[in-house]
Amino acid sequence: MASKGLLESQMRVATQPTPSFSGRRRLEEKPTSSVASLRRWKPLKVVMTSSPPRERQVMRDTTLHDHKALTPYQPWTRHEPEQVPVEKLEVIASLDSWAQENLLPLLKPVSKSWQPQDFLPDASSESFFDEVRELQSRARELPDDYLVCLVGDMITEEALPTYQTMFNTFEGVRDKTGCSPTPWGVWIRAWTAEENRHGDLLNRYLYLSGRVDMCMVERTTQYLIGSGMEPHIDQNPYNGFIYTSFQERATFISHGNTARHAKQLGEHKLATICGIIASDEKRHEIAYSRIVSKLFELDPSGTMLSFQEMMKKKITMPAHLMYDGDNDHLFDDYSSVAQRCGVYTAQDYASIMEHLIDLWNVKSLTGLSSEAQKAQEFVCKLPARIHRLAERTQRRARGEVPRRRAFSWIHNKEVDLFL
Ligand SMILES: [Fe+2]
Ligand SMILES: [Fe+2]
Numbered sequence: 001m002a003s004k005g006l007l008e009s010q011m012r013v014a015t016q017p018t019p020s021f022s023g024r025r026r027l028e029e030k031p032t033s034s035v036a037s038l039r040r041w042k043p044l045k046v047v048m049t050s051s052p053p054r055e056r057q058v059m060r061d062t063t064l065h066d067h068k069a070l071t072p073y074q075p076w077t078r079h080e081p082e083q084v085p086v087e088k089l090e091v092i093a094s095l096d097s098w099a100q101e102n103l104l105p106l107l108k109p110v111s112k113s114w115q116p117q118d119f120l121p122d123a124s125s126e127s128f129f130d131e132v133r134e135l136q137s138r139a140r141e142l143p144d145d146y147l148v149c150l151v152g153d154m155i156t157e158e159a160l161p162t163y164q165t166m167f168n169t170f171e172g173v174r175d176k177t178g179c180s181p182t183p184w185g186v187w188i189r190a191w192t193a194e195e196n197r198h199g200d201l202l203n204r205y206l207y208l209s210g211r212v213d214m215c216m217v218e219r220t221t222q223y224l225i226g227s228g229m230e231p232h233i234d235q236n237p238y239n240g241f242i243y244t245s246f247q248e249r250a251t252f253i254s255h256g257n258t259a260r261h262a263k264q265l266g267e268h269k270l271a272t273i274c275g276i277i278a279s280d281e282k283r284h285e286i287a288y289s290r291i292v293s294k295l296f297e298l299d300p301s302g303t304m305l306s307f308q309e310m311m312k313k314k315i316t317m318p319a320h321l322m323y324d325g326d327n328d329h330l331f332d333d334y335s336s337v338a339q340r341c342g343v344y345t346a347q348d349y350a351s352i353m354e355h356l357i358d359l360w361n362v363k364s365l366t367g368l369s370s371e372a373q374k375a376q377e378f379v380c381k382l383p384a385r386i387h388r389l390a391e392r393t394q395r396r397a398r399g400e401v402p403r404r405r406a407f408s409w410i411h412n413k414e415v416d417l418f419l
Contacts, residue, residue: 019143020143020144020145020415020416021143021145021146021261021265021341022145022337022340022341022342022415022416023143023416081169081233081234081235082234082235082236084171084172084234084235084236084237085302087299087302088236088237088238088299088302089171089172091295091298091299091302092171092172092173092237093172094298095291095294096182096183096184097183098294099183099184099187099291100183102290102294103183103187103287103290103291104183104186104187104190106283106284106286106287106290107187107190107191107194108194108283110193113194113197114197114276115197116197116200116201116204119201119205119269119272119273119276120201120204120205120208121135121208132208135205135208135209135269136208136209136210138266138267138269138270139209139210139211139267139270140211141265141266141267142209142211142262142265142267142270143265144407144410144413144415145337145340145341145415145416146258146261146262146265146341147206147211147212147409147410148334148337148338148407148409148410148415149254149258149334149337149338149341149343150202150206150258150274151206151212151217151407151409151410152319152322152334152335152337152338153202153251153254153255153258153343154199154202154203154206154217155217155220155221155224155319155322156251156317156318156319157195157198157199157202157277158199158203158221158224158225159221159224159225159229159318159319160192160195160196160199161225162224162225162228162229162318163192163195163229163318164188164192165228166228166229166231166233166240166318167188167191167192167240167244168188169233169235169240170233170235170236170237170240170241171235171236171237172184172237173188173237173240174188175188175189187287191284191287194280194284195280195284197280198277198280201273201276201277202273202277205270205273211410212409212410212411213408213409213410213411216324216325216408216409217409219324219325220322220323220324220325220330220408220409223321223322223323223324223325224319224321224322224323227321227323228321229316229318229319229320229321230316230320230321231243231315231316231318232310232313232316236306238292238295238299238302238303238306239306239309239310241288241291241292241295242292242306242307242310242356243310243315244284244288245285245288245289245291245292245356246310246315246352246353246356247315247317247318248281248282248284248285248287248288249281249285249289249352249355249356250315250317250344250348250349250352251278251281252278252281252282252285253344253348253352254338254343254344254348255274255275255277255278255281256274256275256278257342257343257344258270258274258343259271259272259273259274259275259278261341261342261343262274289356289359289360292356292360293359293360296360296361296362296365300365300367300368300372301367301368301369301371301372302372304362304365304368304372304375304376304379305371305372305375307356307360307362307375307379308375308378308379311353311378311379311382312378315349317331317335319331322334324408324409325408326408327407327408333405333407333417334407336405336417336418336419337405337415337416337417337418339418340397340402340416340417340418345390346386346389346390346393346394347387347390347391347394349386349390350382350383350384350386350387350390351383353379353382353383353386354383357379357380357383362376362379362380363376363380393419396419397418397419400419402416402417402418402419403416403417403419404416404417405417
């Protein structure tokens with residue numbers, strides 16, 4: 001009887017409309033009067049991706065982003081990876097004992113790690129169904145657009161096999177045997193094991209909430225893992241660690257914002273869940289950015305050029321090939337909702353760049369080659385440019401009626417896009 005009640009309650013919850021989270025935020029923002037003068041500006045769609053709007057347009061023009069032309073299991077890579085310069089591999093090879101002493105201590109022992117079960121109803125407990133009902137009653141208050149952000153974040157976490165595969169493309173640090181005892185091998189596996197809890201926790205919460213279409217959510221995850229990702233790292237560990245520094249901070253910001261919003265919405269337990277995941281991301285960000293700091297110390301010009309290379313290519317978000325079997329632009333739509341809700345925005349993208357520039361003391365680097373000096377100048381000017389574009393796009397968005405999009409994840413209910 002208890003399970004029947006649970007099912008009925010899930011069905012009821014799934015079909016109830018909720019006010020939008022972005023709508024609540026919009027009330028707090030001042031209207032702008034200069035929208036017309038801004039129409040000549042192309043809107044900035046950085047949002048959850050660092051793939052720039054131009055690049056994404058090109059992807060559509062060449063049908064590379066069209067899943068009807070591209071089954072998820074076909075290779076998406078546009079070019080063969082370049083050879084990593086020998087000098088860079090020598091720098092990486094000199095870092096084994098450094099990694100042992102400076103990287104591995106940032107891992108948490110399993111016995112002291114939180115587990116998803118710590119934050120969820122215990123199915124072996126007699127109070128399980130009461131706890132689930134309580135969870136569902138709290139989750140009932142979550143707006144649809146907030147749920148889209150949470151599902152997108154969860155699917156991004158669930159595609160973890162892709163990230164471990166990607167990590168093992170980095171020359172000089174890959175786990176050559178699957179159980180390599182090198183500090184890099186140990187790090188890759190233990191980092192993956194820590195990350196594995198993130199998708200598990202969010203998945204179980206969303207399942208128990210009864211608010212989402214789990215079949216469509218899981219189908220999206222299967223497509224995404226099957227599709228992989230193309231982060232333009234070219235097997236280069238310098239590029240790879242710049243990418244992962246950026247990426248971990250992006251997920252720290254995103255989960256931090258869903259935690260803050262859950263608190264505002266009165267779902268304190270979900271706030272704790274998103275917050276505990278964000279704190280892991282922060283620790284991982286420290287690890288990867290520490291490696292890049294060391295690379296700047298040992299090879300400032302080479303690292304500066306890699307930083308420029310990754311900023312020019314734009315940091316492609318890991319779930320950029322997201323697909324649910326129907327919407328060819330699912331990732332764009334999810335990113336747009338995240339931008340509207342303030343979960344991850346173009347301003348966040350620019351602020352991550354600023355943060356890394358400061359952390360790595362990029363502005364005060366000396367002794368650079370002339371090419372690296374030009375890269376230094378380019379990179380240091382970039383955040384201000386992105387902030388300016390983001391502000392213009394934000395002003396335009398405030399003056400326009402948003403488009404709406406149905407998401408299969410939430411039973412095809414519609415939510416507002418950013419623009
Ligand atoms: Fe994560
Ligand atoms: Fe992470």
